[in-house]
Amino acid sequence: MTTSTKPSMQKSSRDDAEQLSRAFKGLGCDAAVVVNILALRNASQRDSIQQEYETLFSDDLKKQLAHELHGHLKKAVLLWMKSPTERDVTTLRQALTGPIIDVKAATEIICTRTSSQIRQIKQVYSPTFGTRLEYDIGCHTSDDHKKLLLAFIAITRYDGPEIDSVLVEDDAKVINKIGVKKSGMDESTFIQIFTERSSAHLIALASVYHKMFGKELRKTIKREASGNFKYALLTILQYAVDPTKHYATVLRKATKGLGTDDSTLIRILVTRAEIDLQKIEEEFLKKYQRPLPEVVHSETSGHYRAFLLSLLGSKY
Numbered sequence: 001m002t003t004s005t006k007p008s009m010q011k012s013s014r015d016d017a018e019q020l021s022r023a024f025k026g027l028g029c030d031a032a033v034v035v036n037i038l039a040l041r042n043a044s045q046r047d048s049i050q051q052e053y054e055t056l057f058s059d060d061l062k063k064q065l066a067h068e069l070h071g072h073l074k075k076a077v078l079l080w081m082k083s084p085t086e087r088d089v090t091t092l093r094q095a096l097t098g099p100i101i102d103v104k105a106a107t108e109i110i111c112t113r114t115s116s117q118i119r120q121i122k123q124v125y126s127p128t129f130g131t132r133l134e135y136d137i138g139c140h141t142s143d144d145h146k147k148l149l150l151a152f153i154a155i156t157r158y159d160g161p162e163i164d165s166v167l168v169e170d171d172a173k174v175i176n177k178i179g180v181k182k183s184g185m186d187e188s189t190f191i192q193i194f195t196e197r198s199s200a201h202l203i204a205l206a207s208v209y210h211k212m213f214g215k216e217l218r219k220t221i222k223r224e225a226s227g228n229f230k231y232a233l234l235t236i237l238q239y240a241v242d243p244t245k246h247y248a249t250v251l252r253k254a255t256k257g258l259g260t261d262d263s264t265l266i267r268i269l270v271t272r273a274e275i276d277l278q279k280i281e282e283e284f285l286k287k288y289q290r291p292l293p294e295v296v297h298s299e300t301s302g303h304y305r306a307f308l309l310s311l312l313g314s315k316y
Contacts, residue, residue, distance in 0.1 A: 013045065013048035013049045013051070013052040014052045014056070016037050016041070016045075016049045016052070017049050017052040017053040017056055017057075017061070018056065019033055019037060020033065020034065020037060020038075020049070020053065020061065020064075021053070021056070021057055023068075024064055024068050029068035029069060031069065031073060031303040032303060032306070034065070034068075034069070034077065034303075035073075035077075035303050035306050035307045035310060036310075037049075038077060038080065038081070039080070039306075039307050039310035039311060040310060042274065043083075043274060046080075046081060049061065050062070050081070061081070062078060062081050062082075065077055065078060065081065066078060071304065072262050072266065072300070072304045073302070073303050073304040073307055075262075075263075075266055076266045076269075076270060076304065076307055076308065077307065079091070079266060079267070079270045079271075080270050080273075080311075084117075084271065085117070085120045085121060085124055086124065087270070087271055088109055088113070088117070088121050088271075089121055089124045089125050089128060091105065091106075091109060091267060092106055092109055092110070092121070092125070092133065092136075093125070093128075093129055093136070095109075096136040096137065096139075096140045097136055097140065101140055102263065103140065103141060103145075103228055104228070104231060105263065105264065105267065106137070106140075106141075106149075107145070107149065107228060107231055107232050107235060108235055108250065110149055110152055110153060111149075111152060111232055111235040111236045111239065112235065112239045112243070112246070114157070114159055115155070115156045115157045115159065116159070118152075118153050119156075121133065121153075122153065133153060134150060134153065134154075137149050137150055137153070138150065141228070143229070144187040144191065144229040145227065145228040145229040145232055147187075147188075147191055148190075148191045148194065148195060148229060148232050148233070149232065151191055151192075151195040151196075152194075152195045152232075152236075155195050155196055157195075157196065157197070157198050158198045159198060159199070160198065160200065161200050162200070163198070163200050163201050163204050164201070165204075167201070168201060168204045168205050168208050169208055169212070171193050171197070171201075171205050172205060172208045172209040172212050172213070173212075174189055174193075175189070175190075175193070175205075175209060175217070175220065176209070176212070176213045176215075178190075178224065187225075187229070190221075190224075190225070190233060193205075194232075194233055194236045194237070195236075199239075199240035200240075202236070202237055202240040202241070203240055203241055205217065206218070206237065206241060217237065218234065218237060218238070221233045221234055221237065222234070243276065244276055244279045244280045244282075244283040245283050245287070247268055247272060247276075247280045247283075248280055248283040248284040248287055248288075249287075250264060250268055251264075251265065251268055251269075251280070251284060251292065251295075252284070252287075252288055254268070255295050255296075255299050260299040260300070262300075265296070265299070265300075265308070266308075268280075269296075269308055269311050269312070270311065273311045277311065277312065278313075280292070281293075281312060292312060293309055293312050293314035296308050296309060296312065297309065
């Protein structure tokens with residue numbers, strides 16, 4: 001695992017499976033056991049535990065967890081037990097077709113995934129739900145936001161570090177012309193640039209745009225665009241420039257003010273735990289002068305709190 005979480009000394013997957021089975025017996029589930037085992041196992045270990053559980057008890061561990069757990073803890077643990085692609089597929093479907101449509105969550109997932117990852121998502125999405133991702137996006141988004149998302153999942157982008165300096169300058173000039181026009185934003189141009197260009201290109205574009213015209217690309221987007229379309233453009237740009245800063249900002253918004261956006265908190269902590277959560281935690285502290293585990297502790301409770309803090313490698 002590449003986060004601050006330190007896996008406990010695992011006796012064996014069989015031992016873990018047996019402990020989990022005992023935790024499910026009797027009146028109620030011993031959630032502390034579930035948390036202490038699963039939150040501290042890496043992806044390979046979790047897969048082994050699931051295989052051992054099925055072998056020993058002829059039962060599906062994820063189905064048993066879904067039956068025994070409740071609330072936010074249930075949502076967090078079940079997401080943790082899935083593969084990265086399965087997590088994205090499940091969250092996208094829920095965000096686009098669930099009881100509460102969460103367009104921002106769907107946008108955030110789509111606009112921070114590589115072309116390869118999106119291809120895998122689409123391959124799993126259709127057979128899982130009997131409908132194409134494009135269809136669900138089309139039904140639950142609108143206007144330029146819909147056009148951008150559909151273009152983003154349709155186009156294969158280059159993911160390498162090389163850039164075409166001439167094209168970068170051309171894009172900067174085109175965007176600047178849009179910014180000075182009286183007629184307002186040319187959405188199709190922004191859609192083309194932000195769905196077809198690589199992350200390296202967008203990083204260079206932001207720099208060149210500032211050098212050539214003395215303006216920040218981010219501020220131009222904020223001024224010229226609006227609504228979910230603006231959110232999508234900013235997500236693509238901010239993730240390209242600094243993924244850890246992007247996620248630190250998302251976490252801050254999820255935990256700021258009255259009430260906590262638990263769905264976002266769970267999604268970010270679970271999906272980044274084995275990628276870059278430690279770096280996100282460092283950026284959060286740097287940017288907001290408050291430790292992320294402290295924030296999570298203050299915004300959550302019970303076994304749900306213990307689970308998220310374990311992902312952060314903290315017993316705050």
